[in-house]
Amino acid sequence: MKNVSPAINGPNVLLRKPVESDVIDYLNVETSRELIHMYGGNTKKISPKTIEKAQKFIQKIRENELEWCVEYEGRMVGQARLTVNNSDNRARYAVGLFDPNVWGKGLGTEITQMVLQYAFEELGLHRVDLRVLEYNKRAIKCYEKCGFIQEGFEREGALIEGIYETDVLMGILDREYKALKHSFVEMRLLT
Template sequence: MNNVSPTIISERIILRKPKESDVTDRYKCGRSKELVRMYGGDTRNITSLTMEEATQFIHRILDNKFEWCVEYNGRCIGAARLTVNKIDHRARYAVGIFDTSMLGKGVGTEITQLLLQYAFEELDLHRVDLRVLEYNKRAIKCYEKCGFIQEGVEREGALIEGKYETDIMMSILNREYKELKESFVKMELLH
């Protein structure tokens, strides 16, 4: 395993390290009240996204070996990350699409399938898991479609806007991935 995550390409999506134009793409998408809520943020006093915040967001992606910008039709629409634990052969998965015009188009499913393929076939992991807020039904549906199984609930563990919300823990194991593999999108790796 080399020190830089590869570029991962499918028919519609490119997962890659950031480039300069990504800051502008992130800035133009701004902050959506719906997305802030789905990611567990406080929507009561949303401020406009600044260019500095967009720059910091993209620079954080550079600092993580297994984090990618999501490119669709030549622009950055989100980010995805695997937080890998090499000792236990597992990773925590996170994805965020900040361009609301891309929601409901199967993009999240495609990104998730690409990173599961990378996690299990290239990194040879045993398990990939995630946490998602119980009210984020669209994300849960996506994860279930990709083979994640609900394995736990953290009841009222997140205080959001003065209300305790519940997190759902989900995971997929290597053997479960192999059973589903035929339905996944095909990727190409560029190192």
């Protein structure tokens, strides 16, 4: 059975499938060197955004069954994704806010809590995990606030701009989520 992401409404953000204006929203935000660095990309080779690249970016979100555009104040500012492994009843989580103007507002925490609530309460998953670069302290703090536990490290497994960097492996189990869910933001599934 395929999982298709419903729209999920939180206090400040809406997680939804793409709409046509998302291409323009994406194009209107200049590529951030800090964002590229936190994603593990090469900040020395940033190419300008084009309409074609923006359309491909939005199309990938559209094609992924459990990926959402993040809408904040009426415009797209990022995306969130679950990649489900049904045989092990688990998922890999990823989130990214491409607009630096919305960083530091707690949106990453709200989005993560909304996606975890969906993963555990709607999909009935046992585990959600993620990988994050060790130097991405802001993201690690967000994930820990949402109940993720550092489970290990992949030492120097990512070569970024000539330096071997370490990934932090983090996870949260359904019982850990249930112990914390009372503190999570309230969300509504939209049809």
